[in-house]
Amino acid sequence: MDQNPQVVQYGRPSELTTNTVLRKTYVLLAATLLFSAGTAWYSMATHVSFINPWMMLLIYFGLLFATNALRNSPAGVVAVFALTGFLGYTLGPLLSFYLKALPNGREIIFYALGTTGLVFLTLSAYAITTRKNFSYMGGFLVTGMIIAFVASIANLFLHMPVLMLVTSSIFVLVMSGWILYQTSAIINGGETNYIVATVNLYVALYDIFVSLLQIFGVMGGRD
Numbered sequence: 001m002d003q004n005p006q007v008v009q010y011g012r013p014s015e016l017t018t019n020t021v022l023r024k025t026y027v028l029l030a031a032t033l034l035f036s037a038g039t040a041w042y043s044m045a046t047h048v049s050f051i052n053p054w055m056m057l058l059i060y061f062g063l064l065f066a067t068n069a070l071r072n073s074p075a076g077v078v079a080v081f082a083l084t085g086f087l088g089y090t091l092g093p094l095l096s097f098y099l100k101a102l103p104n105g106r107e108i109i110f111y112a113l114g115t116t117g118l119v120f121l122t123l124s125a126y127a128i129t130t131r132k133n134f135s136y137m138g139g140f141l142v143t144g145m146i147i148a149f150v151a152s153i154a155n156l157f158l159h160m161p162v163l164m165l166v167t168s169s170i171f172v173l174v175m176s177g178w179i180l181y182q183t184s185a186i187i188n189g190g191e192t193n194y195i196v197a198t199v200n201l202y203v204a205l206y207d208i209f210v211s212l213l214q215i216f217g218v219m220g221g222r223d
Contacts, residue, residue: 024194036088043092114210127183134184145173168211
């Protein structure tokens with residue numbers, strides 16, 4: 001038969017194909033997390049100030065566009081490291097603030113980091129073991145991201161702690177759902193590009209971590 005050995009009947013990807021994409025995604029994700037941790041440490045060590053939020057958004061979307069444009073070439077991997085390294089770099093001032101401004105800042109950072117890791121491991125394991133298709137969540141998740149993004153932009157002007165808590169909570173819920181959605185897409189053949197999958201999972205982890213920092217900082221910053 002002339003059928004591609006990587007594809008089973010009815011055009012569904014084989015388990016070998018999906019496992020390869022999943023493995024490459026997790027390897028690249030682990031590497032980018034380590035790299036961004038290094039850039040975060042560097043910005044803390046060099047006492048980098050907070051980046052203007054508008055400039056940060058401009059650079060972020062520019063790198064995101066470049067990564068998407070290069071997703072099918074080796075240069076896409078370089079773009080992924082540029083994007084995740086930049087996001088890690090922007091974490092440095094935030095982490096320094098928590099360590100200096102809050103008496104239990106170190107604990108808050110560890111709690112946020114540990115919770116983020118637990119959420120990722122739990123949701124990823126659930127999606128992989130059950131192999132459920134969560135593609136139906138796509139529209140809801142995109143809508144939630146838009147709402148949370150618009151609310152966070154509005155709060156740059158309003159400076160309302162309650163709105164920040166609400167926005168952060170939405171981001172945690174939506175990005176947790178995004179981990180399920182993206183992992184399911186890999187498992188069921190809806191996502192075959194490991195560069196795109198890595199960026200989607202990294203951004204979800206980044207947003208969950210930052211949002212949990214804000215929530216824990218407000219709720220426990222006075223302990």
